[in-house]
Amino acid sequence: MMTTTARRPAVQVTDFKKGNEMAALAARQVDYHVMGYYPITPSTEIAEELDEMYSRGEHSTKMVPADGEHGAAGICYGAAVAGGRVLNATSANGLLYALEQLPVQSGTRFPMVLNVVTRSVSAPLDIRGDHSDLMMALSTGWIILLARDPQAAYDMNIMAVRIGEHPEVRLPVIVAMDGFFTSHQKRRVRYFEDAGVVKQFVGRPNTPVNALDAHHPVTIGAYMNDPDLINNKYQLKLAMDAAERIIPEVFAEYAELSGRRYPVMDCYRMEDAEAALFILNSAAETAKDAVDRLRAQGKKVGLVSPNVIRPFPAALVREALKSAKAVIIADRADSYGAHGGNMSLEVRAALKDDPDNRAYCLSRVYGLGGKDFYTADAEEMLGEALEAVNAGHVDVPFDYHGVTAGDLSATMEPAKPLTKEEMSPGVAHAEWDEASRSLKVNVGGPRQLTAVPDRIAPGHGACPGCGIFPSLKQFLAGVEGHVVLLFHTGCAEITTTPYPYSSHRVTYIHNLFQNGAATLSGVVEMYRERLRRQEIPPDEITFIMISGDGGMDIGMGPTIGAALRGHPMIVLEYDNEGYMNTGNQLSYATPLGHASSTSHVGPAQSGKGFQHKDTAQIMAATHIPYVFTSVEGLGTDLTRKAAKAQWHVRQGHFVYGKVLSVCPLSWRYDERLGTEVAKAAVDCCFFPVYEVENHKTTISYDPEQRQKRIPVTQWLGMMGKSKHLLGPEYAGVLKAFEDEVERRWRRLKAMHEHPLL
């Protein structure tokens, strides 16, 4: 893989870092103009590292946290079109959500660098590493470089800039490293001590066309039909052809600088190999140990592993496998129905163009969903290839490696489903009172409410002290009868459904992070229609969507859409002020100045840079009949509002509720103080508890009236994420925050007073 060269390389530092850190380090040294990003495991750390470095003043890349990956890709495209250097990092479904943007970028020929930290594509949801996401990008017209270890993550990120911006190429570039296997594995690495070396290597941005040159106005993104489109795409093909020539030139130039030379095709012990394994990235390195072991036994085996797959090095494949008698091609993804993963199909196609090559080809799929790949696996695969050589034919041309059938004798008693009667003990009531023209609600007290069985079973994996679960308990206790739950991706979803376990004693659905409200609307409308057609028993089901961890950033559009259409359902947001399940990245709900893993506090940055999102008011603007906010432990406020919510749904209304949900891990306070922290957030008027029912605002709990109001600083001081705001250097940020809290509170009070608001 790497050979040292004779020329004097630049001074480098030895360190111990993982793939994500090395990608961030390269990015810092390149000093991109803009990074548009959105958090998704396992790529989140790249943005986190860069944000931390930014807060320390170590680079000037403007980090723009998007509402979702499609938005992030759009931000990146806009920044690229405006002529500067742009970076992004994503994985799996994030890549798929952004996918629409990728051919636009290559079709209009604006370079940038996108780190794909490979991860399994949903569904089922799996956060660990395989190549199913990367393979979806093969046809996007982007160059794809592979980084098989943390060192390569650094080196490829630097070379990607030169390659993409080359005047004969002008294509965006993906650098792909394996999720967890490379992104999170620490290795001994080297990087240039002086960022100037990197800047000199990448040179100044090459932007012959950009949107910011008023003296040369251009139209970017015209409407083009035939016969022109095919020519436009042929230009892209020519760029890929040029890249095939230019990439090794850049690799060679970088080798002189770094002492590390990457071949386009890494051939390991292939000189006289009879059987070869073709495999990508981290598994290739593991497999080299297998090659050594088998060679020590006298077996003639070797390994072929590309460092570039777009453009696909077909000629080098033919050359590497010229004398091989069998090649087993292992894909870490399947192209279902194609009788082989994408790489195996491309290798087979490449070999077919050599009429003299009669090598047996075996296609295998391995390591899906992060299933570990061991040296023993590589030995087995090479064994299969050798067997084909000895037998003179291939028994199994395509198969999966590493599946298990399961133990058909294993059983377990299912839990008893909750009956409608059990779920309707008659504790919570909401009835319309004509005399007062309002809802009369009675839910009893906490003791009576213990008679309502939990729809969610214990044994879920949430953190100790998690605020989501008491909130869900108190809410669901106010809802009678059958319930179907839909959860957005987030902590609640992840911790309640670790396959093959589910905490959900009622039917539960999880779809995608962005379209929960759309999905549930579909369920609701199907329910209504099947009822009408008498296909299902006439049992009332209340449909509730639970979202948090930024779900109302990425999912805002569909939620507003569902509200406007007015389906009878409840959307409940647990506001934990960030993307917690992916590691505490900021969400739009994070308050101003608060620290998170993408809003660090340091000399150059003071936490989150803009005020917190007011989702309740956004939803009130859809003019739905019932919007509320609440919090756990404010008496039985949350349960009462749940009973009201169910009443509204029974009238055919769409309901939106926002509940403040404490998070001890990310807010950084002692777990046992959750109740106090929630109470302080309400008492300082940061999180007002109110309703907008039939378009009239009513404050449910007024801390001023009850003489319980405390200064905002008292709440901020309770949490590690915000107590820095009490320091003199953050006085400006604190004042801006206090003023905003006060403004929104006063406005709410005015709405409460006014008969029409």
Added chain:
Amino acid sequence: MTTSPALPKTNDLGFYEMRFESVGGLGANLAGQILAEALVLKQGLNGAHFSSYGSEKKGSPVKSYIRLCAPDREVRSNSPIERPHLLAIFHQCLLKTEGVTAGLFPDSIVLVNSTDPIDQVRYRARLVSGTLGVVDATGIAVEFNTRINAAMLGAVCRVAGFIDAAAVKDAIAGSFQSKYPKLVDANLKTFDRAYEKVQVKELAADARFAGAPAEPHVSYYHALGYANAPVGGIILNPGNTAHKDLSASRQGIFPLFHRDRCIDCGLCTQTCPDYVFVWEKGRDKRSQPAMVLTGPNLQYCKGCLKCVRICPVNALTEECEKPEFKYTADAQLWGPPDALITMSREGDPAKWAADEGNYWHRVS
């Protein structure tokens, strides 16, 4: 750069390998990172560190791996460490779980966080031979108000023999310095105390431990596979997390219930994130039908202690886990054998004939 120490032993590929077995929240990932970094950057070895874990949450199983080799050797393999030369177990209840002590060499070093006498730990760990270290990392961490990972690092450094403790302490200080400078001192003291207190014993080979596992034993195996798992990843068994035991998530403290003081106000139940409180239909003080609290089911309690704070009458108090309880806590974090679908209906529901009715109807 100092000359790197000779590794006490290496496998056939030239590596010395360590595995930490833990649960989320105990800091095994960070401990592995710090240790590996010190060994590579300060002791001049080459190596790698990584962990296997899932989403960010406490209480899930975590394994942290360190590979070490001579500085001129490349690290290529990414796969988990199957045969550790040094195994550190961060919570003694993990000893019950099959696979935790898998792959040991006859001369491997095993370190366990436990308060039990060393011979009892050996018995529970079923160690045929090798070296055993035992340290009460939890107790030390509670004393200094730190996490047990610092204590485990101290003990690992002591038992491994070739590790430069000063270099590791430097690395610990470095990792806390920027974000939590106030914690440096306490963590270094935790390290030192564990380094000093860890008991080490060379185990005379005892073949009785080879073979059948000790009682009681938890077996973890994949019972679900492509032939018997419901297609589409659907789970047909609602609420089955109730079979899990999360008590290993606690950091040594749990809420003790005093029934005599309890007024059945229900506040603890409202506030508990883990749904541990069990209520039954009974009678109140005026003999009227009312819900009555029987107490917390500690199988699910993760020890956040919100209930202790909210109880108005001190019917819930903080207590330290008794040493015996720490072992009996059933670390079924992964759960029992995981064929968790009802098998009273034969075969794969998707293959049932259409006239047998919609399979959702059958399994509901």
